[in-house]
Amino acid sequence: MATSGPTTSGADPDPNTANLPSSTTYDQAWMHGCTRKLGMKICGFLQKNNSLDDKGRLAGQKNLLSCSDNSDSRFRRTESDFSNLYARDLLPAKNGEEPTIQFLMEVVEILTNYVRKTFDRSTKVLDFHHPHQLLEGMEGFNLELSDQPESLEQILVDCRDTLKYGVRTGHPRFFNQLSTGLDIIGLAGEWLTSTANTNMFTYEIAPVFVLMEQLTLKKMREMVGWPNGEGDGLFSPGGAISNMYSVMIARYKYFPEVKAKGMSAAPRLVLFTSEHSHYSIKKAGAALGFGSENVILLSTDERGRVIPADLEAKIIDAKQKGCVPLFVNATGGSTVYGAFDPINEIADICEKYNLWLHVDGAWGGGLLMSRKHRHKLDGIERANSVTWNPHKMMGVPLQCSAILVREKGVLAGCNSMCAGYLFQPDKQYDVTYDTGDMAIQCGRHVDIFKFWLMWKAKGTIGFEQHIDKCLDLSQYLYNKIKDREGYQMVFDGVPQHTNVCFWYLPLSLRGMPEGAERQEKLxxxxxxxxxxxxxxxxxxxxxxPQGQKVNFFRMVVSNPAATQSDIDFLIDEIERLGHDL
Amino acid sequence: MATSGPTTSGADPDPNTANLPSSTTYDQAWMHGCTRKLGMKICGFLQKNNSLDDKGRLAGQKNLLSCSDNSDSRFRRTESDFSNLYARDLLPAKNGEEPTIQFLMEVVEILTNYVRKTFDRSTKVLDFHHPHQLLEGMEGFNLELSDQPESLEQILVDCRDTLKYGVRTGHPRFFNQLSTGLDIIGLAGEWLTSTANTNMFTYEIAPVFVLMEQLTLKKMREMVGWPNGEGDGLFSPGGAISNMYSVMIARYKYFPEVKAKGMSAAPRLVLFTSEHSHYSIKKAGAALGFGSENVILLSTDERGRVIPADLEAKIIDAKQKGCVPLFVNATGGSTVYGAFDPINEIADICEKYNLWLHVDGAWGGGLLMSRKHRHKLDGIERANSVTWNPHKMMGVPLQCSAILVREKGVLAGCNSMCAGYLFQPDKQYDVTYDTGDMAIQCGRHVDIFKFWLMWKAKGTIGFEQHIDKCLDLSQYLYNKIKDREGYQMVFDGVPQHTNVCFWYLPLSLRGMPEGAERQEKLxxxxxxxxxxxxxxxxxxxxxxPQGQKVNFFRMVVSNPAATQSDIDFLIDEIERLGHDL
Incomplete structure (x- = not known):
């Protein structure tokens, strides 16, 4: 991407490039040349078109483009272009086509510059400011809304500032969340999705997207291991909602009368999930009327995996108390430890007691794509439902989460209300493709296209390579720090997923005896x-923190841009900042 | 946008422009010239850069760009550009920057062409195909996913085909849903949002967006009329989820013990909503454990507005049956009739019986922006919660829906689970800005930026003008057809919102006596x-259909591109297609 050489960041007005402690700097000369050429190109384009245009209408534009080739042209050009143009001058306005294309091209220039910088290790991951600083207005970046319109020039400045004060989640050194990275195909897919601006509820207005969703969900169910990929599914707004679906459909399957009569028609139902599982299971229990106390937390081993015997004991205990066990969540890749619950052993117990088995693979589901790692999810084919978020381990842009259901029809049975104004039975096409009534949403965002496009562009093997690489990188990190001075692992052994959990001990803590004081300091x-x-x-x-364990770092790798050098950088940085604390 | 003259659609390979029955055709010459110039521009850009580049790496690209200026250059160029490039050659790949920018520019060309055509009345709204036709593969458009990657050339073709077989929801003659139009500022906002690819759950990774959301929600609460805009709120994935929030927080406010203990801790609770209200209230009742039978439907007058006396009678009746009334939904702009329930009269009853009042303004909330029409929501300031979807009447791209809550703290109280791994109390900034724990979602898509940017760009007055214009247009339609031969209005009087509901009677039905046969035919x-x-x-x-009323057209206007000529076109088209049925 870039070759070594002297940095030109001094000439760059973006504060994000200044004062980096990194020892590696990069030659941005080609990049700058590229930016200038993009400017000149738009330049030539606009000059040509301007000559074709109604001069009178654009009279307010003093100087449509300054084409002098210097590094500030981007800023000067904007000043002279858009200061007298407003949103009302864009399409559908009369003669709005030209300013529309000009404006969108300017936005694209801002965005492609951002994309470049995202992958450039000589830029910062973020330029941190406190809420009050941003609210007070940073160098004219005013967040307040007003009655009167702003010029398009101001809108472009606002776009730049929004990115400037944000966080580059695709930066090779951004490891903060389970969702990281900036996939270019996925990005293109999102740009197209927002341009198409439609809604998943009917085939009528989203024919292509609805079919893509069906085919992709089938493919995902095949990978889960359900015969012929049969079943149902939906893309939902995130793993928490997918998990909520799983609880709803389990309830509907066993107590369908609850849909009409409410929870009073059922006995006291209980749900089981690990103490390391995602909090959305508990949230779903609270929201859906079970009550969070009826979400029973299961003990785990030292690696954060459910102890099956504990599940069985708690099922028996709940039954003795007069409760009716309904649902077990097995986590395939826990949020903090990256632990995979033993699905087969849990499935045995679910079969024995006739319980719904859900696998929350929001984080770990992607491993199904890897021949090397999919064994960690062995038994998932026995689940009744699965959550799988391609926006996590597979690098699909946010949001992209699937709820998959083994038994066909139960999702629709659970949620359908047959709204006549939307799902008319007398349409000219096969209305079984109108899947909106399976959802708890009415309108539903098109989350499928970016994922479908990435799958097309990478193939299954592309996802596999990405996943294997991320797991290799986390093992590299694990090997690097497990015996290194100043580090203490939160649990022993090679991580199951890319999560590496560790404490860093500043020099002042290294000799200190175990005890409350050390824990407090740590x-x-x-x-x-x-x-x-x-x-x-x-x-x-x-x-x-986790349970009795005081604050520790949870490193995760899902970013395709990350390399061993970035792992090294992270460790150097922790030591640089923490050594003398 | 376009001037009259002979159509050039014969030279255009897009089938969407062919065989339009419209009597109006447009000169696309300027548009084509513009496309060619955009092509040449990218052309020049890439040639220059190519000369700077490592020739070896791009050796696979036989002919980087064909710059001959003819209308097919777009297709030939693609064939020669990207056939030997794959997703793996893009960033973060070494030397990936140039192909990345080239690829994104090609995508942008596809998208800007689509934007142009969206607003061009000489193009079709859609090119309809049945599901089985698309599944069989249209001229090489293959939806199936495979193990091996496709070339970027194929990916670009797939992007074009996806748009080609989709529906132009921004077309001036697309009136099919409450959400129509393609706002250019909103579109730019979505492109930026997907490039930033972050998540609303913490200030840490979405500082600017979190603050924009807070300021915008406050502004919306001010427009609702709550003192100083105090209260809480969130952008949620659509009106159905926003309505679900309202039911959850009402339950939490009156029966907070349900969160931990479940619905068995509460008496039998009932919810009230009009028979014309959105089905999401009933869905929420079913999902949250109330049971759909405990969602009591209120009778309406002939215009679809709740009859307050019916509400009071049903509250009394429910109490007599031992139920506990909890929640009333008043609809501010119903889906089919566009009816506004009388909020003040309903609020009086809610106060009398101490019930939570929610206003579902998903569709009509936008009228708060209009000094002329906001009186239709009089009394909304007395609501405890409000749903308001800027993605409907205000033309914000999908999805953008807000749930607003008058009392501060109740939303967080209802939903928080205090997940330690996400919402650490010991961060260096003011963590009250980490609002993610108020949501039932964990990750939450950034829906705010496009809306904030549109508000900046248009000002409140820009939204007002848009809304007033849409209501004027629907009144134009109403006036045009109310006494026209062959039309029968579903209800009398000027519509309250932009919904105009009518039957069209083919010639064969006009003399027919009322009765079952006529109804069946109609x-x-x-x-x-x-x-x-x-x-x-x-x-x-x-x-x-609606209740006893057989299928009728529901015309709605929310599209900023629509004009009186499009309304005229719709009527002409209905008559052309329906006259002789």
Missing amino acids: HRVAPKIKALMMESGTTMVGYQ | HRVAPKIKALMMESGTTMVGYQ
């Missing part, structure tokens, strides 16, 4: 290092 | 006309 280390990291803007990684 | 007219419309691809408008 608890404050990760937040302090993280704060310094964010203020430096060099990298980002998450931390949290 | 019921089949709208589906038949709609099917012909979709096959012609000329326009789209919705139909449905």
